[in-house]
Amino acid sequence: MDDAIEKAACSPEPVDPNGFNPECDLPYGLTCDHIRQAMVEFTEFIGFIDTALHGRDMPRLPSFLMPANFSSMVGEFMHIGIEKHCPTLVKNRYHNGHPDLIPAGRFDGDAVQHSTEGIEIKASRYEKGWQGHNAEDCWLMVFVFESSRPSDREKDVPPTPFRFVAVYGAKLLKDDWKFSGRSSTSRRTITASVIDSGYAKMTSNWIYRSPQKS
Numbered sequence: 001m002d003d004a005i006e007k008a009a010c011s012p013e014p015v016d017p018n019g020f021n022p023e024c025d026l027p028y029g030l031t032c033d034h035i036r037q038a039m040v041e042f043t044e045f046i047g048f049i050d051t052a053l054h055g056r057d058m059p060r061l062p063s064f065l066m067p068a069n070f071s072s073m074v075g076e077f078m079h080i081g082i083e084k085h086c087p088t089l090v091k092n093r094y095h096n097g098h099p100d101l102i103p104a105g106r107f108d109g110d111a112v113q114h115s116t117e118g119i120e121i122k123a124s125r126y127e128k129g130w131q132g133h134n135a136e137d138c139w140l141m142v143f144v145f146e147s148s149r150p151s152d153r154e155k156d157v158p159p160t161p162f163r164f165v166a167v168y169g170a171k172l173l174k175d176d177w178k179f180s181g182r183s184s185t186s187r188r189t190i191t192a193s194v195i196d197s198g199y200a201k202m203t204s205n206w207i208y209r210s211p212q213k214s
Contacts, residue, residue, distance in 0.1 A: 005158055005159050006054060006060075006159045007054055008159070008161065009050070009060065009148065009159030009160060009161045010047060010050040010051045010053075010054050010060060010161075011047055011051075011161055012043040012046055012047050012161055012162040012163060013043075013161055013162070013163035013164075013210065013212065014040075014043065015036060015039045015040050015043060015164060015208075016210060016211050017036060018211075019208050019209050019210055019211060020032040020035075020036060020207065020208050021206050021207055021208070021209075024169070024205050024206065024207045025170075025205055026169070026207070027119065027139055027171075028086075028088050028089050028101075028103050028118070028119070029086065029087070029088030029089070030082070030086050030088070030089060030119070031086070032207065032208075033085075034082055034085040034086040035082065035167060035207060035208070036208075037081065037084075037085045038077070038078050038081025038082045038084070038085060039078075039081070039143075039164055039167075039208070041077075041081050041084075042074065042077045042078070042081065043162065043164075045077065046061065046062075046162050047162075049061055050062075050162075060148065060159075061073075062147040062148045062149065062160075062162065063148045063149070063150060063152065063153075063159070064150055065150070066150065067125065067149055067150070070147070071122075071123045071124060071125065072123070074123035074143060074145060075100075075121050075122055075123040075143065078121050078123065078143055079091045079100050079101060079121055082101060082121075083101065087104065088103060088104050089101045089102070089103065089104060089118075089119065090102060090103075090104045090110045091110075092110070092111060092112060092118065093109055093110050093111035094111035094112055094113050097111060097112055097113050097114065098113070098114050098115070098120065098136075098138070099115065099117075099118035099119055099120035099121075099138055099139070100118070100119065100120050100121045101118050101119040101120075101121065102115065102117060102118035103117060103118065116136070116137045116138060118138075118139065119138075119139045119140075119141055119169075120132065120138045120139065120140050120141070121141050121142075121143070122140070122141070122142045122143070123142070123143040123144075123145060124142055124143070124144055124145075125144070125145060125146065125147070126144070127144055127165075127166070128194075128199055129193055129194070130142050130193065130194045131191040131192065131193050131194075132177070132191065132192050132194075136174055136177070137171075137172065137173050137174055138171075138172060139169065139170070139171045139172070140169065140170065140171075140172050140194070140198075140202065141167065141168070141169035141207070142167070142168050142169070142202065143164060143167050144164070144165045144166040144167070144168070145162065145163065145164050145165055146160060146162070146163050146165050147160055147161075147162040147163075148160045148162075163210060163212070164208065164210060165209075165210050166206060166207075166208060166209050166210065167206070167207040167208035168202035168203055168205065168206050168207060169202060169205060169207050170198070170201035170202045170204075170205045171201070172194065172198045172201060172202075175197065176194060176195060176197050176198030176201065177192040177193065177194060177195065177198065178192060178193055178195045179191070179192050179193075
C-alpha cells in the first residue's frame with residue numbers, strides 16, 4: 001500500500017483549463033493561455049521525472065530537495081516556459097538581473113541589471129508572506145503550489161502529488177513591501193515581504209485557482 005501511495009504521488013494534479021480568470025489584468029502581451037502552457041509543461045516534467053525515479057526505487061524530487069531549492073526550480077521553469085510561449089516577453093539575460101522576465105527587445109541583449117519594466121516571478125508553497133530581496137516597484141507573479149517536503153517522512157505525512165493551487169499577479173509599489181528583521185545572531189539574508197496592501201492587489205487580480213483549492 002505504501003508503494004502504491006508513493007507511485008500515485010508521482011502523478012501531478014492536471015492544470016484545470018477552466019481555473020483561469022478571464023478578467024485578470026496581465027501586462028506585456030502575456031495571456032492566461034501562455035501561463036497555462038508553462039504550468040502544464042511543468043506538471044508533465046515533474047511527473048516524468050518522479051515516475052522515472054520511482055521506477056528505479058529512488059525518491060521523488062520534492063521529497064529530497066530542500067524546499068527553497070524546489071520552489072526555485074518551479075519558478076525557473078515558469079521563466080523559461082512563459083518565454084517559450086509568450087513572444088513579447090524574454091528571460092532577463094543579466095545574471096541575477098531584476099525582474100526575471102522583461103519585454104522582448106526593450107534592452108540591449110535582452111539584459112538589464114535592474115528595471116521596473118517586466119515581471120518578477122516567484123513560486124511558493126504559501127498563500128501569503130511572499131518574499132523578495134528588495135522592496136521595489138515591480139509587477140509580481142506568484143505560483144502557489146502544493147507538494148511533498150523532505151521532512152514529511154519524519155512527520156508521518158503521506159506522499160503528496162504536486163499541484164498548482166493558485167497564481168496571483170499585480171503591479172506592486174515599494175509601499176506594498178516591508179523589510180523583515182533578523183536577530184543579531186542570525187545569518188539569514190535580509191528580505192522584504194509583501195504586506196496586506198500588496199496581498200490584496202495580488203489576490204484581487206487572481207490568475208488561476210485550482211478547483212481543489214481549500
